[in-house]
Amino acid sequence: MDHLRKTYRHVMAVDDLSFEVEAGEIFGILGPNGAGKTTTVECAQGLRRPDGGQIRVLGLDPTTQAAELRQRIGSQLQDSALPGRLRVAESIELFAAFAHRPVNCDELLTRWRLEEQRAQSFDTLSGGQRQRLFIALAFVNSPELVFLDELTRGLDPQARRATWELIREIRQGGTTVVLVTHFMDEAEYLCDRVAVVDGGKVVALDTPQGLIDGLGLPSVVRFTTSEPDLAWLEKTDVVESMARHGQAVEIRGTGPVLALVASELVAHGIAPLDLRVERPTVEDAFLALTGREIRE
Amino acid sequence: MSTMGGYLAMTRAEFRLFRREPFSVVFVLVFPLMMMMLLAAVFGNKQADAHKIQNGMLMWRGVTPANYYTAASVAGIVAALGLLTLPISLASYRERGILRRFHASSVSASTLVSAILTLALVTFVAGTIVMAVVARLVYHAMLPQNVLGVIVALLAGTAAFGAIGLLLATVIRTSRSAQGIGLLLFFALWLISGTAPPRAVLPASLRDVGGLLPLSHLVTAIQNPWFGFGWSGTDLAVLAAWAVVAGLPALWLFRWD
Numbered sequence: 001m002d003h004l005r006k007t008y009r010h011v012m013a014v015d016d017l018s019f020e021v022e023a024g025e026i027f028g029i030l031g032p033n034g035a036g037k038t039t040t041v042e043c044a045q046g047l048r049r050p051d052g053g054q055i056r057v058l059g060l061d062p063t064t065q066a067a068e069l070r071q072r073i074g075s076q077l078q079d080s081a082l083p084g085r086l087r088v089a090e091s092i093e094l095f096a097a098f099a100h101r102p103v104n105c106d107e108l109l110t111r112w113r114l115e116e117q118r119a120q121s122f123d124t125l126s127g128g129q130r131q132r133l134f135i136a137l138a139f140v141n142s143p144e145l146v147f148l149d150e151l152t153r154g155l156d157p158q159a160r161r162a163t164w165e166l167i168r169e170i171r172q173g174g175t176t177v178v179l180v181t182h183f184m185d186e187a188e189y190l191c192d193r194v195a196v197v198d199g200g201k202v203v204a205l206d207t208p209q210g211l212i213d214g215l216g217l218p219s220v221v222r223f224t225t226s227e228p229d230l231a232w233l234e235k236t237d238v239v240e241s242m243a244r245h246g247q248a249v250e251i252r253g254t255g256p257v258l259a260l261v262a263s264e265l266v267a268h269g270i271a272p273l274d275l276r277v278e279r280p281t282v283e284d285a286f287l288a289l290t291g292r293e294i295r296e
Numbered sequence: 297m298s299t300m301g302g303y304l305a306m307t308r309a310e311f312r313l314f315r316r317e318p319f320s321v322v323f324v325l326v327f328p329l330m331m332m333m334l335l336a337a338v339f340g341n342k343q344a345d346a347h348k349i350q351n352g353m354l355m356w357r358g359v360t361p362a363n364y365y366t367a368a369s370v371a372g373i374v375a376a377l378g379l380l381t382l383p384i385s386l387a388s389y390r391e392r393g394i395l396r397r398f399h400a401s402s403v404s405a406s407t408l409v410s411a412i413l414t415l416a417l418v419t420f421v422a423g424t425i426v427m428a429v430v431a432r433l434v435y436h437a438m439l440p441q442n443v444l445g446v447i448v449a450l451l452a453g454t455a456a457f458g459a460i461g462l463l464l465a466t467v468i469r470t471s472r473s474a475q476g477i478g479l480l481l482f483f484a485l486w487l488i489s490g491t492a493p494p495r496a497v498l499p500a501s502l503r504d505v506g507g508l509l510p511l512s513h514l515v516t517a518i519q520n521p522w523f524g525f526g527w528s529g530t531d532l533a534v535l536a537a538w539a540v541v542a543g544l545p546a547l548w549l550f551r552w553d
Contacts, residue, residue: 047400047552067402075400080393085316086309097305098402121316137401 017202018053019195021145026167026177028191028208030184030282032290036200037180038078041147044178045075058145071100074143076134078150078180084123088114088133091122092140099141111166112136127154135163145176152186164190184283194282198290208282215288217280218252221261223272225249232268236260299407306403306411314415320381325423328372332427333434335369335492336362341435353496359523362435364494366427367522370446371453371514372491373423377416378457379464379485380478386412386465387474390553399552409547413458420450438523445521449528452535453514459543460510466549485511510538 017040021027029037042048044057046066055062060069082091089109096102109115112132117125125133131154138146151167152160167190171177181187187194188208196204196211204211218240224247234242238253238260251261258277265272314320339345339361348355356364389395398408424446431437440446464481468474486492488502489511495503506512517531 045400047396067404070400070402077393077396077400080397080400082397083309083313083389083394085313090309090312094305094309095401098302098407137397141401 017197017200019202019205021176021178022193023176024171024174025192026171026179026190028187028194029178029180029197030182030187030194030286031197032182035197037197038149040197041149041178041180045073045147046070047075047077071141072144074138074141074146076138076146076148076151078153080134082122082133085121087119087121088125089118091133092136095137095140101142103140103142105140108136108140113162128156128159131155132159132163139170143175145178146170147178147180149180151179151181152183160186184281184286188282196286196289203289204285211282211285211289212280215280215285216254217284217288218254219257219280220278221251221253221257221275222278223249223265223275225265225270225272227268227270233261233264236264299404302403303407303410306407307414310411310415311418314419317385320377320385324373324376324381324419325426327376328369328423329427329430331372331492332365332369332431335365336431336435336437339365341437350494350496351500355494355496357494357519357523358525359438362431363437363523364519366431366435366437367440367519368491368515370420370424370427370450370518371489371511372486373427374416374420374450374453374457374514375482375485375489375491375511377419378453378461379482380475382412382416382458382461383464383468383474383478384471386462387468388471390465390551391469391471393553395552405547405550405552409458409462413454416458417450417454420454421447424450440522441524442521442527445527446518448532449514449517449521452517452532452539453510455539455543456510456514456535459539459541459546462546462550463542466546466551485509488512490515510535 017036019027029040031037039048043050044055044062046062046069049063057069058072060072062069086094089105092105092108096105106115109118112135114129114132114136117129117133120129122130122133131152135148135151138148148167152163155163164186167177167179177190179186179191191208193205193207194211195202204214206214226247230242230244230249233239233251236253238255238257239251240253241251243250251257253261258275262275265275339356341360341362343360345356346358346360386395389398424440428437428439432439464474464478468477485506488498488506489495489509490506491511495506495512498506513531513534517528517535520526520528520531
């Protein structure tokens, strides 16, 4: 029962793909379409048989101990469905009947804001409602570890935020979360650590901030000024390049660019009102790592 | 919760779904009833016909046509569910990712199959009661003489046609092809198994083909106890053989996605 000292070791067979997930963390698997993210988590859940390599999930082998494992993990699958005429509350009760440690169905409905839909059949639910139902079903057996594949697909921005908060809350309760996503903001906001997967391999594994810092990606500082000659700014240590379009100035550099540029500007008697910095995001890190845009 | 709890919950869910799906109710329950009414209306209910001989066989097996079709149409219910409803719904479950969803949530193939077969058996019993009561009221047809015999025949039919339906659902990938193939098989069997024209009027070759297929045996297995002709061991054995021959590969090849 000492969860905190437990680590799960996964060595995936997508293409020599390996990573470990620590107990109690939110672990992100980020990658473009076809990178092998879904295959990876499906192998970990015992839904697919790997061709090679070893997987341990909660100390169990998903290929031979799948039945035992499924009682302890929760799954939100991509491209799954429920019988069209089965109602929301009925489906939760149905799945709860297969759980050794089922949660209270009403609480689950309330938590995932499905009380109003409880008598509605699956066919009549909106995309977001279906998604919430699938997430709810992933928690029906009080899992120690949940796999969430494209958690917020089909949710509106408000529902995404609410879902993120709930996932954080669930982690507080001690549940480990493996999150497959292609949303950068989601990975950045939720994940303690992120594995960037491309072509069936892990190309980077770090905290979201660590990914960005590790790559030494430039920050971009922008401001406008009527001052014609800014050549002295380029001589500042941290500045790598400067571009100018009329009054708009764009400076790229690594390190404390904003602070140094600001002090130089002030020293030259320039105090732009719109001085701002854009820090590199996970999206920039992803682009740098995979050489592609992640969006579908 | 135990496996039993899962089985009961799945069975309840399948019952709800069956009730809410008009196609299955209409085809499985209404179509055979309608055919019984129609065929009995065409061939009548005259005692004189009971001993009519055709191709050296008792055309109506020694009962009136209305009695003949009442029991034979019960076999039609079993065939419709096994060849149509079961493969179509399972194929669409697989196609839509419902089986994957079940699989990931500790639902075992045996639980799902048991729930479906329970639903099938209850449907057959209900369909039989409706068939018997309607035929009684409209044609003064006889009620089953040996109720236990009819129930055993329905059990054997559930096993055989359940296994065949499962095998079809395993081999056929999409619900659309399950519809096409299922309809073709259903009507082919229905026409040569004594459920539509009596087997006595069929050419010998078709009679031989029909004799190998499970529906003709189910017809006799239901008719014999219904008419008080005693048990029909051979037919029950053939149905059991079909259950094994189709059921084992079906369970072996069962795929969740």
